[in-house]
Amino acid sequence: MILTQTLSRRHVLAGLLLSTALAPNLPAAQTAAPTETPFSFEDLKREMKTRAALPDTPPALLDTFLDELSYDDYRNIYFRPEAARLMQPVTRFRLEAFHPGWLYKKPVKIHEIVDGVARPLTFSTKDFEYRNEVAEKLPEAPSLPGVAGVKINTPFNTAEKYDELITFLGASYFRALGAGNSYGLSARGLAVNTWRSGPEEFPRFSAFWIQRPTPEDSAIEVYAALDSASVTGAYRFVIAPGADTVIDVEAELYFRETVPHLGLAPLTSMFYFAEHSERRFDDFRPQVHDSDLLRMVRTSGDVLVRPLNNPPRVSNSFFADDEIIEFGLVQRDRSYEAYQDAGAQYHDRPSVMIDRVGDWGPGKIRLIEIPAKLEIDDNIVLLWVPDEAPQAGETRNYRYRMHWGALPADGNGELAYVYSTRTGVGGASGVPVENPNLRKFVIDFQGGTLGGLNPEAQVIPVVTASAGEISNPVLHKIDDADQRWRLFFDVDGQDAELIELVAHVADQERKLSEVWLFQWVREVTAGSEN
Known part of the structure; x- marks a missing residue:
């Protein structure tokens, strides 16, 4: 099915992220919570279920110097590596924060879980370095009401350097890496009414809880509260870094309203052109894309691959196949020569495959391809859509496993x-x-x-x-x-x-x-x- 729409998705995302609330949406009676509180995933589920019975009330915009930070200001603010959290006792993981401001004007609250008790992780301007002109704008006694998001680092490329593993920043977006990768496509916690008639809704992760790892832990656990006008959710991520980083996700969703079009395990990527493209522009590079294939695996072992397109008009493809148990977006060409771009390093962008865990019920995979005029346009969206729309008052639970990495094709397998x-x-x-x-x-x-x-x-x-x-x-x-x-x-x-x-x-x-x-x-x- 082909849909024709003229609005660029990049413009939609930019406009919405400017106003996306990224702070906890607690009822008024809970705003004075104690400094330390017991925490479990079941506790978070109960809280989000209770919250779903109340209207979504995003917090007000910041009213400090943060409101006035420009793009140039924001790119001159750096988190100080020595201020990283989760360092005591020494572990494989370190947590850094993103400064609020620019697009991210509403703060996220971060907590650390130790022995079943959650404690706030607070950040101040002392944790950041302000360079050039932005340093002159800093008030004498500035305060930070929270942070814009978090980044977790681990030394999984070399033992001497803590490399970026995963970032949570903006709405419910997150990006992860396998060893040797550079950032490319993004994932989201949830998609609501994506490219349908009427406005798309962007759920947001409003608060995070990070389990303090022990020195022996090879994975780190992150919990998140999701808020939106029509749904709340409790999320659990178990993140295991490696050549292929594996993330186990559980999402329990509570619906404030009926959602006509729910998108599960959404991925967002960029495809500008490749060897198979009917090119409508000049470029010295042979290919430009973060992903070049949709890949799906059936229970029978059949593997389906579909080269992505930068179409002349918005294109929707639906794959209604109950036997498809794995799906994702793949970057198959892995040589520098295939792209000739020393800056963007497209050959190092990660692929992501998603394994459905448990019974998701009947549904279909939806691929959306949107015309892109520039390579900064995120014009590819992949998600799984249940056939039965969730109704107001309903609870649903979904689990899946994500694989982030080079994920090279197996030339020694049975299938070419x-x-x-x-x-x-x-x-x-x-x-x-x-x-x-x-x-x-x-x-x-x-x-x-x-x-x-x-x-x-x-x-x-x-x-x-x-x-x-x-x-x-x-x-x-x-x-x-x-x-x-x-x-x-x-x-x-x-x-x-x-x-x-x-x-x-x-x-x-x-x-x-x-x-x-x-x-x-x-x-x-x-x-x-x-």
């Missing part, structure tokens, strides 16, 4: 993986185009059982299209050393504005490759080339 996708003008190369609706698709499959077969093996390309006409499918082995096979075919799009393509390689008994999916969104203009 999609190594690359390319597209171009259809027909024979080097001759004038006779049919402007004809387009060529070229898919390289690498590794697996297929990769080890000789070039004369009896393997079959299986290609289908939802519209138009497929012609000249050819499959051959192109590189014995890399165990790579190439499938190419032409599609006559005729007058279709959208064509869904599916392809894989098989023998007489089974699939030998991942299943390649592609959505060809066409700008059909009479008498013009596509």
